[in-house]
Amino acid sequence: MSGYILKRLALVVPTLLAILTVNFFVIQLCPGGPVEQALARIQGQARSALERAGGATQDEIKVVQSSLDNLDGYRPGAHADPELVERIRRHYGFDRPLLERYWTMLRDFALFRFGESFHRDKTILELVREKLPVSLSLGLWTTLLSYLVSVPLGIRRAVRAGTRFDAWSGFAVVVASAIPAFLFAILLVILFAGGSYWSVFPLRGLVSPGFEAMSPLHKVADYLWHMVLPVLSLVIGGFAGMTQLTRNCFLDEIGKQYVVTARAKGLTEGRVLYGHVFRNAMLIFIAGFPGAFLGMFFTGSLLVEVIFSLDGLGLMGFEATMQRDYPLMFATLYLSTLLGLVVKILSDITYALVDPRIDFNPVRQ
Secondary structure (H helix, E strand, O other): OHHHHHHHHHHHHHHHHHHHHHHHHHHHHOOOOHHHHHHHHHHHHHHHHHHOHHHOOHHHHHHHHHHHHHHOOOEOOEOOOHHHHHHHHHHHOOOOOHHHHHHHHHHHHHOOOOOEOOOOOOEHHHHHHHHHHHHHHHHHHHHHHHHHHHHHHHHHHHHOOOOHHHHHHHHHHHHHHHOOHHHHHHHHHHHHEOOOOOEOOOOOOOOOOOHHHOOHHHHHHHHHHHHHHHHHHHHHHHHHHHHHHHHHHHHHHHOOHHHHHHHHOOOOHHHHHHHHHHHHHOHHHHHHHHHHHHHHHHHHOHHHHHHOOOOOHHHHHHHHHHOOOHHHHHHHHHHHHHHHHHHHHHHHHHHHHHOOOOOOOOOOO
C-alpha cells in the first residue's frame, strides 16, 4: 500500500504541471484579456462622464469625447492611446515575455504565493478564506443530506425490487437526475422565495442583515433558514445517482451465500439487512464520501451560488473568469486541482482501510 501511495503522490506534480500549462497557454489565446477589460471599463466610465456632463464646458466635453474616439473599436495596438495601453500592460505584468510570466507563475504556485487579484484589491488567500465558509456549508450539508436520502431509499428499492414502489421511485429518480440542480433552484425561488407564489425563504445571502447582533440561537436559525433552498436544490439534483448505486450494491450483496446462511440460521430480515448486508454494501459509500463532498464543494454549487447570490468559491471563480482576473483564475484552478488529487488518494486509502480485501499493489508472479 505504501508503494502505491508514493506512486500516486509522485504523479501529483506532473498532473498539476500539465493542467496549469495547458490552461495557461490556452487562456493567452482567448480574446478579451485583462488589458482589453481595463480599456472597456475606461470607455464605460468615459461614456458615463459624458452623459453626466450637462454642466460641463465645451472643452471638457471635447476631452471626454476624444477619449471615447481613441477607445472605440479597440483592438490591441489599434485606436487606443499607445501610452495608455502600455501603462495597463505594465500594471498587469504583460510587458514581460510570455515564458517569463509562465515560469514565474509556476515558481510562485510551488511556494503557495498566489499574489493579488487584479480587480478586488486583496490577496488570493484572503479571498479564498472569505469565500470558503459559503462553499463549505453548501458542500457539507448537501453531501450529508444526499446520503441521508439516497441510502434509505436505495435500500428500500433493493428490498422491494420489481414491485410498483421500485418502478415508481425509479422513475422519480430518473426524472430528478435528468433535471439540473439550477433548474430546481429556479423552481424553488419561484415557489418559495417570493417569485410568483409564497415568500417563505430568503432569496439572497447566507445570513440576514444584523446577523452579528443576534443571539446564538437566532444566528443558528437564521443560517439554517437561508440554507434551506440552496441545499434542497442541490440535494434534489444530486441524490439520484447515489440512490441507484445503493440499490445495485444491496441487490448484489443480497444474492450472496452469506445472506442465505444468515437467513437459514433464523435471523430476522432486519438483522440480515442492517447487521450483515449494510456493512458490506456501504463500503463504497464510506470510502467515496471525500470524493462526493469534493464534487459538491467545487462543481455542484456554481450556478446555485449565482442564483441565490451566495458569495462562495464558485461565484468567485465565475466572476474571475468573466473579468479575466488571471491570478484568481489560475490560483483557483491550482488549489481545486491539488485538493482533488489529494482527495482521490485519500479515497483510495479509505477503500483499503474499510475493506482489507482491496489491495492496490500489483500481483507478484
